[in-house]
Amino acid sequence: MTTKEQVAAAKGPEITQSLLYLDGVSVSFDGFLALNNLSLDISAGEMRAIIGPNGAGKTTMMDVITGKTRPDSGVVLFDNGAVDLTSKDEAAIAQLGIGRKFQKPTVFEEHTVEDNILLALQGERAVRANLLWQPNGDVARIAKILNTIGLAGHSRRAAGLLSHGQKQWLEIGMLIAQDPKLLLVDEPVAGMSDAETMATAELLKEIAKDHTLIVVEHDMEFVRRLGVKVTVLHEGSVLAEGGIDEVSANERVVEVYLGR
Numbered sequence: 001m002t003t004k005e006q007v008a009a010a011k012g013p014e015i016t017q018s019l020l021y022l023d024g025v026s027v028s029f030d031g032f033l034a035l036n037n038l039s040l041d042i043s044a045g046e047m048r049a050i051i052g053p054n055g056a057g058k059t060t061m062m063d064v065i066t067g068k069t070r071p072d073s074g075v076v077l078f079d080n081g082a083v084d085l086t087s088k089d090e091a092a093i094a095q096l097g098i099g100r101k102f103q104k105p106t107v108f109e110e111h112t113v114e115d116n117i118l119l120a121l122q123g124e125r126a127v128r129a130n131l132l133w134q135p136n137g138d139v140a141r142i143a144k145i146l147n148t149i150g151l152a153g154h155s156r157r158a159a160g161l162l163s164h165g166q167k168q169w170l171e172i173g174m175l176i177a178q179d180p181k182l183l184l185v186d187e188p189v190a191g192m193s194d195a196e197t198m199a200t201a202e203l204l205k206e207i208a209k210d211h212t213l214i215v216v217e218h219d220m221e222f223v224r225r226l227g228v229k230v231t232v233l234h235e236g237s238v239l240a241e242g243g244i245d246e247v248s249a250n251e252r253v254v255e256v257y258l259g260r
Helices: 003-009 058-066 090-096 113-120 127-131 137-148 164-177 194-207 220-226 244-248 251-258
Strands: 020-029 032-042 047-051 073-078 098-101 182-186 212-216 229-234 237-242
Touching: 020 058, 032 058, 032 073, 032 237, 047 220, 058 090, 058 098, 058 182, 058 212, 090 098, 098 164, 113 137, 113 164, 137 164, 137 194, 164 182, 164 194, 194 212, 194 220, 220 244, 229 244, 229 251, 237 244, 237 251, 244 251
Parallel strands: 047 212, 047 229, 098 182, 182 212
Antiparallel strands: 020 032, 020 073, 229 237
């Protein structure tokens, strides 16, 4: 049965009221099973942490959600089951309101921090639109985003002069500017100092007040600071779910991940 047939059999929107719903998702690359019957359910307004050893399927999972990789089988639904993401390409999925932040920050280094946020703002950003831009609600929105990400004092600074952690925050701010329904964040504290890591945890908790987030991370202390439900992936499927203390005490999680 194809993905579309599976969705139809489940009567589409009636299958779930979750913002993101994956069921029976499998992906193989040259015989290697990257995702193996993966099921995941993310509610609107939730922040979920995803952990697991290298090769557990975390990146492939995000690739499937964002349309970079098509699953061999399974259902991937968005927005209360209204949209079959497997039928959309990457651009269409981004337009639906799914934003992704990769591990390495990507900002316009020659532009100011403020201009990076302006360039990311949702809406028409053609040359004509930029030439005709006038101060309006964008100014207040940019200021709010800069305050949220802790870069209000660096608004006129070139992005290339920011620290690694500040660039990570700026890219998160650029994603917020697009007002996504779902934000995927890949290892946001990799390479950060302890102080930046703590600040990033507080930043994500603040963003989670208005957005749904999936945070993939290896730093267990950082995950603990988030204080959210944790999903542990192993060999392409869910090994355990629950609070950080619950999954940390799981014997299989200790065996395949924490004990390494």
